[in-house]
Each structure stands twice: as C-alpha cells, then as structure tokens.
Amino acid sequence: MTRDPADLTAADYLDGAREMTAANRPYLAHLLAEEAAQRTTDPATAAGIRATFPAPTTAREETD
Secondary structure, eight states: OOOOGGGOOHHHHHHHHHHHHHTTOHHHHHHHHHHHHHTOSOHHHHHHHHHHSOOOOOOOOOOO
8 A cells, every 4th residue: 555655654664664674674774763763752762763773884894
C-alpha cells in the first residue's frame, strides 16, 4: 500500500529503521531513525532514537 509521506508517523519511520537494520542497511536505518527523531516532540525520546541508530561510518574496509 502506498502512503502519503506526510501521513507517516515516527513509529512508521522506526519500523522502517528496524527493517533496514535487519537487512544490514545501517545508513538507511540511520536516515529513517533521524526522521523519526525529528517527528518526536520529546527531546529525551528523540535522543534515545538517535542513540539506538547512530550514524554508520563511511569508511570501507577492503578484504581479500
């Protein structure tokens, strides 16, 4: 089902962040969690969301 992004709630974004974490997509998880934090009115809750989904490192490790 397609939704209007304006209708999505912080909980919707958190669900997406959890799905992206499970799919090993940490950067997308972080972006979705950041949107959830911005939609949260309580600063403590927003800080908790940001702590749970920190920004991933952009450095890549090469493996042989």
